[in-house]
Amino acid sequence: MGFWGLEVKPGKPQPYSPQNEQGKLHLTQATLGAGLGNGKSVIQCSVGDKKPIYLCSLLPNKNECCPLNLEFDDGDEPVEFSVTGDRSIHLTGYLEAFDEEYDEDDD
Amino acid sequence: MGFWGLEVKPGKPQPYSPQNEQGKLHLTQATLGAGLGNGKSVIQCSVGDKKPIYLCSLLPNKNECCPLNLEFDDGDEPVEFSVTGDRSIHLTGYLEAFDEEYDEDDD
Amino acid sequence: MGFWGLEVKPGKPQPYSPQNEQGKLHLTQATLGAGLGNGKSVIQCSVGDKKPIYLCSLLPNKNECCPLNLEFDDGDEPVEFSVTGDRSIHLTGYLEAFDEEYDEDDD
């Protein structure tokens, strides 16, 4: 496991299902991607049919990165990340082992 | 559980009662919502009859998001989030299971 | 317990004695208060007779809030928070139960 990263492009939402991953995700940073667009880019997270919620808003040449602190664990519900604006946003963080409450064949 | 988000609009305070929630809330980010207003927006938190306290102050086109680090656990008192300014503020974070000190019917 | 907030005004230092509180304080944010002053405001913390140390420096219309990460536990020494500048600073965080090393009558 270890380092985790995902580039989310405008108009291309990315689903994230914690249960399908190798471990618990700590999502800790968002950084503006390459490009020439000067408008702001916003990354959103949505759950089911609910209205998307903004995670952070990045401004070219002013504030191009922002710390986050979100966790997505084994039994958590699936979400979708999407970007509005001209440029992609890079999400980074790290994966750690799920809590093994039933370590059957922990080798 | 997992991802948690709430949009707080100016003039529409949102009560938050930790006991009524599914888990312990880690409130970790505030981001300025959509709109054209250029003045700053401030999100406040108040407890009972006490004067509201500012959680953070967001400036359009300058600083549109800010990390927070607040926790609201099972036995904690109810609070109210409110926004002053032109634009809404999106709060995000994550829920984790309450500590089960008496796991009677933990299924 | 739960949410904790304190507004510190210029010229009105606020003592804080961890032992007199209901729990361990996690001080996690500072936000500039209301007002028209355009100069910077600095929040300081002092211990006993020692020279005050700056916790953070907030700039109106530029950087009006800043994450902090300080802890004040049961046996920690008393401190004093003070502000220099034109405007007050709002401190926020959360209280959690002190470690009970001797849970005599934990009901």
Add this chain to the structure above:
Amino acid sequence: MGFWGLEVKPGKPQPYSPQNEQGKLHLTQATLGAGLGNGKSVIQCSVGDKKPIYLCSLLPNKNECCPLNLEFDDGDEPVEFSVTGDRSIHLTGYLEAFDEEYDEDDD
């Protein structure tokens, strides 16, 4: 163990293999290095053959440092840090002991 620091220069990628280190790395800050270049510098992290992901983007005279929160533990995969732009980026953090699940000869 304790403090950990690494300067990454443009065009000189730095591999990092968690298994070869003395402890688990908490990578917690990036700061722009010395120099006269005024363009932005971006630090990236790549794993295997995958496309590099941006960790943060630093702007001379505007935002020259940024908190990070990444962890690289014993069994995590090797990564490579690289910088694009005019100036180097200093990475800092701290090492703590790996979890010893089999403390055979813990002296």
Add this chain to the structure above:
Amino acid sequence: MGFWGLEVKPGKPQPYSPQNEQGKLHLTQATLGAGLGNGKSVIQCSVGDKKPIYLCSLLPNKNECCPLNLEFDDGDEPVEFSVTGDRSIHLTGYLEAFDEEYDEDDD
């Protein structure tokens, strides 16, 4: 224990030896000190004979404070903090008890 603070002035490096302290240091913030200098100030940390590494870079009237996240524990190596630039930098954080693996005479 509790609150910890240190002002580091330009040209006056400050050694820090974790073993000589009362507890484990969590170094969590850097704030620009008083003065009229308008150039940036950088705080560095060095270990032994190694080249100093930048911890953060503060800009008067733009970004005067920055969160840090460094830990200095019992067995960690001594370091030296130094500042380059016109103004001092105030470091703050908190001390917590060292892990007592052998609590012989814990009173």
